[in-house]
Amino acid sequence: MEEGTGVNTGLPNLGDKSKVLDVKPLRFLVPRFPDASNGPPFFFAPPNGPFPSGFSPFSPFSGPQGSPSTPDLNQNEFCSTAVPIRSFRAEPPDSNGQNVPKQKSSGSSSVQKKAKKRKVFEFAFTALDNFNPGISASERDDGNRELVENVLWRFDALRRKLSQMEDATEPHSGIIKRSVLKASNVMMSKGVRTNAIKRIGVVPGVEIGDIFFFRLELCLVGLHAQSMAGIDPMPMKGDLEGERVAVSIVSSGGYDDDVEDPDVLVYTGHGGNASGDKEASDQKLVRGNLALERSLHRANEVRVIRGFQDSTHQTSKVYVYDGLYKVQESWTEKGKSGCNMFKYKLVRIPGQKGAFATWKMINKWKEGLSPRDGLILPDLTSAAESVPVSLVNEVDDEKGPAHFTYLSTVKYSKSFKLLQPSFGCSCHDACQAGNLNCSCFKKNGGDLPYTAYGILVCRKPMIYECGSSCPCLRNCKNRVTQTGFKVHFEVFKTRDRGWGLRSWDPIRAGTFICEYAGEVIDNIDAKQDGGDDESNEYAFHTDRVYESFKWNYEPELVGEESSNTNEDYDIPSPLIISSKNSGNVARFMNHSCSPNVFWQPIMYERNNEVLLHIAFFAKRHIPPMTELTYDYGIPRSDEKGSNNAEYGKKKCLCGSAKCRELTVYRKLETIYGDVFRRLAGDDVELLEKCQNAWCFT
DNA sequence: GATTAGTCAGTGAT
């Protein structure tokens, strides 16, 4: 193995943690991008293309905003009743505009007690009636991995956008925000979903360990069809009418049914809860409860989704798909209220990849109840960050990367200052979403680029955050990337790609991961940097050729023109950041051709300098302990080292004699993904091996 | 169309 490069210098002096580690992030794999002509499979079909059979246009929204008019038969423009989103803003309270959807006459509501009837935020837009979901009828019935990912990102992108629109309403106006429901309503009715046919056992495209943040995401990919109920029943062919088995259950922790063994779940039946004026009662053997009882006798596989509190967002939940279980026994027992409750013991079918068990283990590490195997350092940043970063090697005896200085942000030498006319807004306290006067928002096109949770709404050519000359405080929502990362990282030794980065926490799509820290150099310096090409491997170049991808919402779904979501980078002048001598966790992120992280240029001012930063965000939901990767991009011809063999030669796992010169490598998975999955079948190990293999193309 | 459910987000009390 070459990648160790013999740097096994033993344990560094742990007393001085500014000098730890010097293992290179492996940057030898240069991706080749697929031909533009056969680009990503799920981009939008022509707007007036034929509908897939079985697809019927629908009335977009159930609310009064829905267009009552007949669909536009021209089919190539927006609905005539469509209102651009931007036309709707929260009106000042004294306005008597009739199309203001909320009830806010401050005078009467403060006097009248019962007048605080709350309203749901209504979106003043109409989606295209003839929107083509790009998903055929058969794909809607039976999915695969690509479809599942496609549906999930499109849902989340829309949800983020709606969330941003809702956030822009006045705070304390009593308006309920329902972006999740609205987004899923649009997705469902537009046919942007998959695995819509109920089934027992594996759901194609959903993998054990996948995480979700809303129950409706489970519905959209066919994992669990009930939006609220915990048990999903399905009629059996040839069965007596009304007889159903359970195909999936969601355990939300609401019934206090925790068991120590992660492979066992004791699940409480539904019903019997006290609510409102209803008293608690005995549970009845009906619906879901009956279905679970039948699943016990028929011994069918039951999918289990485990839900619990999200540690990063206390108010919301995370759901983990934990694979297939079987009902082993059932009984009744008296609950706290003294009423009978049904209990079902489910046991995990052996041989499946760990999911929930991993979560339980991580919790124990966090609480100090059990040690992390292979832990070398509990915090390689020496408390430079607000969250510790663990250093772990469970693979071999290398004691860590060699020396580098930990640096939490990007460092410009004087000559690289980017000077721009005065920045800064005049908001006090914190910039409020929806404030039309905030000049920082104006630079971002009029919106706060993040949701209230600090999630990136859209990729943009450039994002402007508030800086040190803005009077707003540090908790201003427009300072997401300058306040440090929030997830617990682990720098770990990979089996075959040197050191890598992953997280102990689940990460939502759009979450700020970290900045690329290091020293800004220019291309001349990089070229004159002597004979060895080391610095290349630690350099982040903004001007490489990056594979384009779509991450933002579909404007057609909110009645906007598609020009509103430009996702191309716009960097005033090329930037090279070297993390060779100093950097943060970003220097350990490896390359992937199907990455789960992307970068976004950010600008903000500090000490009268307006500087460009590179911030990484989660491309999709990322389960704990999943390696974080981004696209390293292809060097342009004038980049140092780009025309020699270094990138390709350094390491290819295919071991082929053809590995030389400008050979480029891709993960086999990106080429043969589905074929692998079919061939590997139940053999999880084989599949993983295939997915992790690299080859030249 | 009525019913059902282990939702989800905002509010006000500790």
Added chain:
DNA sequence: CATCACTGACTAAT
């Protein structure tokens, strides 16, 4: 200022 119980609004499937 967290956390928690409460409650209103709304969903997908049946």
